[in-house]
Amino acid sequence: MNKADIINKIHEELGVTKADAERMMDVFVDNLVSTLKSGDEVSIAGLGIFSAKMRNARTARNPRTGEAIEVPAMRVPKFRAAKALKDAVK
Numbered sequence: 001m002n003k004a005d006i007i008n009k010i011h012e013e014l015g016v017t018k019a020d021a022e023r024m025m026d027v028f029v030d031n032l033v034s035t036l037k038s039g040d041e042v043s044i045a046g047l048g049i050f051s052a053k054m055r056n057a058r059t060a061r062n063p064r065t066g067e068a069i070e071v072p073a074m075r076v077p078k079f080r081a082a083k084a085l086k087d088a089v090k
Contacts, residue, residue, distance in 0.1 A: 036077060046084040053078050 003025060010021035032050060035042050041051035057073040 044082075046082055048079055048081040048085055051078050051080070052076065 007018060007021045007025055010016065010024060011018045014021070016024075032042055036050060036052045039052065041049055043049045052075045055074055055076050058071050060069050060071050061067070062069055
């Protein structure tokens with residue numbers, strides 16, 4: 001399932017226009033991203049917790065040449081699934 005499929009599902013389930021469904025999806029994603037950028041986490045009951053964590057700097061290798069490359073420290077998104085989601089997927 002991709003973003004377009006989710007938009008179609010919102011359109012069908014709620015009876016809103018596809019444009020409104022797309023705006024709903026965009027607002028959700030924009031708010032999720034801005035919250036993670038600010039360092040906070042987003043908790044959705046029954047789904048899970050979205051957060052951002054720091055990844056340490058490291059040395060990696062270019063697979064083509066074998067050359068060592070320094071990868072800087074950075075923040076990366078993280079998702080922890082809720083127990084309800086884990087149980088539903090079993």
